[in-house]
Structures are given as structure tokens and as C-alpha cells.
Amino acid sequence: GAVVSQHPSRVICKSGTSVKIECRSLDFQATTMFWYRQFPKQSLMLMATSNEGSKATYEQGVEKDKFLINHASLTLSTLTVTSAHPEDSSFYICSAGAGGPLAHEQYFGPGTRLTVT
């Protein structure tokens, strides 16, 4: 299947700093990318949907000024957690869609584990 990479795989940062996570589709052009967050023993929660070249659509309750998403090219989307706090510590996973109408055409990245101290 298609390959999606994320970088970094894990990051530890201090409270108040910003962290950028990259999501790349390696062998296909992703018109849509999705960002999820997963807390321990909980389900993946969709944070936002980003389409290449346009503003991201955020889910209810997700602060767009805190979680900045940029999808500048068909192979790269970034999520920046600004002014991170310990409660932002979580597993962040991106997925990329190749543009088909079928929902399961999403390929997940390996995730980024963020720890804010």
C-alpha cells in the first residue's frame, strides 16, 4: 500500500514552546490529509482536515490558532502545536487520502508521540 511518513516519531519539549510535525506521502499525491490525536486508551479523534492549497477545516473543539496546519504541497502537510502545554501530550497521527471518494482510501503515518514537560 501507499507509504506515509511522519517526522519526528517522538519529541519531548518544554511547556510554552512550539513543535512542528511533518506528514509526507512518499509515493502518491495526497489531495487531502487528516490529523488525528489519540490519548492513552482512547480512540483516535479527528482534529482537522486539510486540502492542498486551502485552509484546514477544524473539528469542533479544536483550536485552530493553537494547532496550525499547513498543506502547501500535494506531498507534505505540517501540524504545529503552538505554546504546547502538558495536556497537549498525546499521540498525533496523520493520514493521507489519494483523492478517491471512498473513505477507506486513507493511509496512516506511523504517528508522533509528543511529550510536553
Add this chain to the structure above:
Amino acid sequence: RKEVEQDPGPFNVPEGATVAFNCTYSNSASQSFFWYRQDCRKEPKLLMSVYSSGNEDGRFTAQLNRASQYISLLIRDSKLSDSATYLCVVNPAGRGYNKLIFGAGTRLAVHP
């Protein structure tokens, strides 16, 4: 009420056992249904789609009951490598083709 509900488990079963997981969803207009598998601290991976007629892939059988808004996954002849968390996933209608709503998962532990 959660959009997708699953029994969290864990289900502890011996190798060779048959185990079934259930899932209910709240949006009756939901269009697509899936089972994903997630290993500890890893990303979810698509196990199988679920169709109204039921579908089978080797030892795995998925069923959908639209009237009851209920999805099931049956695993026969469990292997140690089946130990993972199984996520019930729904694509709700009217929220964009590509949006997926994940259940919290059911944990399976297969022991020798």
C-alpha cells in the same frame, strides 16, 4: 452517546479460539464501515471493510446489521499475532466522504 461504541475488553483467549467483537454506531445514515487493527503505540491499519452482505477474509468475518446499527468481527483460529486492539470505524454520511469516526477499540490478547 458516543458515535461509535465498542466493548473495551480485554478479551483474553487461548490460541485457536474463536472470538467475536461487536460495535454499535449512532448515525443511521452512515455509509461505510471498517475494522482497523492497531498494535501498541503504532498507527491503525485497515483490516477489512464491512459490507451489508457480510464479508470474509481468511479467518476474519465481518457483518453489518443496518437495522440494528451494529457491526461485528469474528476471528477464527486465533493466533498469537492477532493480539492487538481492534477499532470499529464508521464514515458518517453528510460529513464529507473521507471523514472517519473511530471507536475506542477492543483489546484482544491471545495466549499460548
